[in-house]
Amino acid sequence: MKMILVIFFLSIQSSYSEDIELPATxxxxxxxxxxxxxxxxxxxxxxxxxxxxHIWSIxxxxxxxxxxxxxxxxxxxxxxxSEAYVIETDDGLxxxxxxxxxxxxxxxxxxxxxxxxxxxxxxxxxxxxxTPR
Numbered sequence: 001m002k003m004i005l006v007i008f009f010l011s012i013q014s015s016y017s018e019d020i021e022l023p024a025t026x027x028x029x030x031x032x033x034x035x036x037x038x039x040x041x042x043x044x045x046x047x048x049x050x051x052x053x054h055i056w057s058i059x060x061x062x063x064x065x066x067x068x069x070x071x072x073x074x075x076x077x078x079x080x081x082s083e084a085y086v087i088e089t090d091d092g093l094x095x096x097x098x099x100x101x102x103x104x105x106x107x108x109x110x111x112x113x114x115x116x117x118x119x120x121x122x123x124x125x126x127x128x129x130x131t132p133r
Contacts, residue, residue: 005035037117053119
């Protein structure tokens with residue numbers, strides 16, 4: 001089954017519930033991610049300060065998830081983008097983990113009940129802790 005994971009590292013660490021932004025550190029930084037798998041597409045935003053995550057379904061009818069991810073993230077976070085990774089695999093979660101390691105990233109994937117998949121830094125525990133307004 002084909003999976004796509006697009007990960008953008010941001011140069012900030014923020015808290016949605018506290019409405020604050022601080023400079024990122026090597027260990028703590030926000031991400032914007034997009035995931036396609038099992039016929040669904042997702043947008044994921046992680047907030048490093050309090051290890052909060054917001055997950056949105058963007059449906060099953062996305063022609064080019066990578067192009068959408070790049071355009072959307074550059075539009076909303078272009079001033080704080082620091083790194084980007086695009087991973088495509090036909091080898092399921094194991095393929096995603098191998099590809100992460102090949103890029104020098106920890107093979108740490110979160111698998112929330114929604115069906116989305118997202119990357120998280122080692123030692124972190126991201127959970128939905130706030131509700132988008």
